[in-house]
Amino acid sequence: MRFARLGPVDRETPVVFAGDTAYDLRSITPDIDGAFLAGGGIARVRAALESGALPVLDGADDLRIGAPIARPSAVVCIGMNYAAHAAESGSAPPEIPIMFLKTPNTVVGPNDDVRIPRGSTKTDWEVELGVVIGERTSYLDSPDDALGRIAGFVTANDVSERDFQMAASGGQWSKGKCAPGFNPTGPWLVTPDEVDAGALRLRSWVNGEPRQDSSTADLIFDVATVIWHLSQYLQLEPGDLVLTGTPEGVALSGRFPYLAPGDVCEVEIEGLGRQRQRFVDPVPGIAPAAKPAEALGARA
Known part of the structure; x- marks a missing residue:
């Protein structure tokens, strides 16, 4: 899977891509960060994507691309x-x-x-x-x-x-x-x-x-x-x-x-x-x- 964060600095929306389509992850996590990664977030996203439960993020192509992880501790x-x-x-x-x-x-x-x-x-x-x-x-x-x-x-x-x-x-x-x-x-x-x-x-x-x-x-x-x-x-x-x-x-x-x-x-x-x-x-x-x-x- 390909994860990304799209939008203005410090207000990025977490997404996962399937092909060229970006799906909004805010129903699962507020961000792609340590808590998400350590808490089984990737598996939850995979299940939600396979079940069709994630909404498409409208206008994703027009948004700034942020770093795909929130600020790390190191x-x-x-x-x-x-x-x-x-x-x-x-x-x-x-x-x-x-x-x-x-x-x-x-x-x-x-x-x-x-x-x-x-x-x-x-x-x-x-x-x-x-x-x-x-x-x-x-x-x-x-x-x-x-x-x-x-x-x-x-x-x-x-x-x-x-x-x-x-x-x-x-x-x-x-x-x-x-x-x-x-x-x-x-x-x-x-x-x-x-x-x-x-x-x-x-x-x-x-x-x-x-x-x-x-x-x-x-x-x-x-x-x-x-x-x-x-x-x-x-x-x-x-x-x-x-x-x-x-x-x-x-x-x-x-x-x-x-x-x-x-x-x-x-x-x-x-x-x-x-x-x-x-x-x-x-x-x-x-x-x-x-x-x-x-x-x-x-x-x-």
Whole structure:
């Protein structure tokens, strides 16, 4: 099944798609969130859809597409999980998964504008397979136990500011990952029965020109291993989002320019849908700040 949330920001309507038709889920749940996923919501929707009990959402084609999950309690990310991307970043492939965090307010609709942060010169794109957790997950015994904890999969763009991530990081990456809107998600949450997470094509484009083109078959640590590994260190909650890494072909490689105001980025994962973001200026009327690395240097 394909779940989505349609409508204005913070007032999205939860829907399920059957073919091209969107069915309104408000008789079952107020939102696609952790409580819905953990409480058997997917099974209830499946039964209601099969029985014909769900109404069609009129005018769905004209509505904004929101992120297919309500704001998660955590966004947990895996870095350098494709060997070729590690190489273009100047690093050896990791021996264990590298974890970093994004803040929940990075999660926005798949086609929403993304505002380039003040002082940014190196805003970058990263198409990634996102995993949505379906039940509380901690201390799994093996990777085999992980797949039953997954509610579904999403397309995600792990937008990054590389100067903030590297030069101003203090050794951590999250400063370059957490600007509001830096995680366009969706358009759909697709249930695991419709997805072969180990063989999905991932692609990205900037202004119509191809950038990334790879497959989740090239993951260093597959989805089950990632979820199992994370469960040894933190408790994943229903509705949490796990990003599994990006393949080669980003601006950090030096082969492409970084994003600038007016650029359009598109990312797509086979079976999970396509996104399109326009990158825009920092907040109007506020003078650009000094780049964080320069400001820190001035105080040293």
